[in-house]
Amino acid sequence: MRVPVPTAPRLTRRAREIRPSPTLAVSRTLADLRRRGVDVVDLGVGEPDFPTPRFVKEAGIEAIEADRTRYTETPGEPALREAIAEKFRRRGADAEPSQVIVTAGGKQALFEACQVLFEEGDEVLVPAPYWVSFPEMIRLSGATPVFAPSRRENGFRPALDDLIPAFSERTRGLILNSPNNPTGAAIEEGELARILAWTKERRIFVLYDECYELFLYDGRRHASPADDWAAHADHVLISGAASKTFAMTGWRLGWAVAPKDVIAAMSGYQSHSTSNASSISQAAALAALTELERAKESVDAMLAEYALRRKLVTAALNAVPGVECPAPDGAFYAFADVSALFPRSGAAGSEEFSQLLLERGRVASVPGIAFGDDRYIRFSFAAAREEIEKGMERFAEFARGR
Numbered sequence: 001m002r003v004p005v006p007t008a009p010r011l012t013r014r015a016r017e018i019r020p021s022p023t024l025a026v027s028r029t030l031a032d033l034r035r036r037g038v039d040v041v042d043l044g045v046g047e048p049d050f051p052t053p054r055f056v057k058e059a060g061i062e063a064i065e066a067d068r069t070r071y072t073e074t075p076g077e078p079a080l081r082e083a084i085a086e087k088f089r090r091r092g093a094d095a096e097p098s099q100v101i102v103t104a105g106g107k108q109a110l111f112e113a114c115q116v117l118f119e120e121g122d123e124v125l126v127p128a129p130y131w132v133s134f135p136e137m138i139r140l141s142g143a144t145p146v147f148a149p150s151r152r153e154n155g156f157r158p159a160l161d162d163l164i165p166a167f168s169e170r171t172r173g174l175i176l177n178s179p180n181n182p183t184g185a186a187i188e189e190g191e192l193a194r195i196l197a198w199t200k201e202r203r204i205f206v207l208y209d210e211c212y213e214l215f216l217y218d219g220r221r222h223a224s225p226a227d228d229w230a231a232h233a234d235h236v237l238i239s240g241a242a243s244k245t246f247a248m249t250g251w252r253l254g255w256a257v258a259p260k261d262v263i264a265a266m267s268g269y270q271s272h273s274t275s276n277a278s279s280i281s282q283a284a285a286l287a288a289l290t291e292l293e294r295a296k297e298s299v300d301a302m303l304a305e306y307a308l309r310r311k312l313v314t315a316a317l318n319a320v321p322g323v324e325c326p327a328p329d330g331a332f333y334a335f336a337d338v339s340a341l342f343p344r345s346g347a348a349g350s351e352e353f354s355q356l357l358l359e360r361g362r363v364a365s366v367p368g369i370a371f372g373d374d375r376y377i378r379f380s381f382a383a384a385r386e387e388i389e390k391g392m393e394r395f396a397e398f399a400r401g402r
């Protein structure tokens with residue numbers, strides 16, 4: 001009898017074409033150094049270092065104790081969908097629960113939106129620098145991401161003039177993220193209005209990711225399509241999440257508000273993939289959203305601390321000769337142009353630079369190539385101030401070539 005020769009399972013083209021994140025090598029080295037007991041400062045990871053607010057955690061615990069541990073409706077508990085709709089109504093957007101879906105994180109909302117809105121032959125505009133998952137989500141839908149670089153003189157804020165050259169007759173979508181990961185850039189209100197009018201005229205569907213909406217500095221106001229919902233509710237999806245807002249990354253709870261048909265399609269898609277977001281997480285998020293003023297106390301405390309760290313990190317980075325780092329408008333990332341240091345460090349680009357900074361300088365960062373700009377690296381300031389200070393000292397030493 002012939003013994004079958006083991007062969008590797010055949011993977012689909014879809015799976016083979018997923019591009020591994022350039023952060024992978026950095027995470028591997030980080031894990032390896034830590035295993036060996038090396039003291040590394042991690043300014044790579046992009047998640048709040050704060051605990052979930054106490055009363056929100058308690059709502060989750062109560063849900064467990066009350067055995068609210070069963071499936072919920074696929075698009076979310078009616079009370080939570082209503083609370084999310086109400087959050088939008090408070091901003092003047094006439095949203096109702098049938099226009100809301102609750103998802104396992106903001107990421108799932110955007111992924112599902114791409115699945116139901118885009119397909120082969122479509123092009124989707126993505127201002128660069130962009131969040132790492134946008135291009136892959138678009139590719140997984142069958143569509144093609146088309147990058148529209150934002151101008152650095154304009155603080156990388158999205159602008160209509162930068163989108164127009166990337167437009168073609170195949171353009172079906174646009175993904176905007178404000179405040180932006182990795183640049184922190186927040187779109188200006190007037191510019192958003194211009195972009196929305198332009199996309200409406202061309203029947204371009206806009207995915208608007210506002211998961212950092214509450215983290216803006218220097219008194220900036222968050223600009224959102226919700227501000228002119230009556231005019232744009234038919235071609236815009238707004239996604240948000242409890243993840244960053246309420247320091248709940250591990251709870252996996254996000255949402256989207258969009259036209260009813262889009263929400264129904266996303267719900268159909270979700271019903272055959274993950275079903276509902278965790279019932280416990282939904283109960284916790286419901287507490288945060290219905291007692292928003294109470295939750296805001298925690299958010300404001302986080303924001304005040306992020307504001308101090310933002311000053312600290314940008315001052316430290318700009319003090320290093322050859323480094324340029326504008327203060328971000330929002331979010332908790334410093335995106336620094338370190339390309340002038342490449343020759344001295346021996347790095348060919350941001351990936352190698354990040355890797356060397358980690359190996360020799362013992363500071364973890366994320367290479368800008370992951371976000372579509374190879375001149376930069378991203379430092380997260382969602383880390384304790386002492387860690388940031390230590391990381392910045394090490395970075396300065398590394399930059400001096402020591």
Ligand code: PLP
Pocket residue numbers: 046104105106107108131177180181209211240241242243244249253254
């Ligand atoms: N959108 C942006 C811009 C992000 O930075 C992230 C997380 O880092 C997400 C979406 C996904 O967030 P969630 O953890 O809610 O899925």
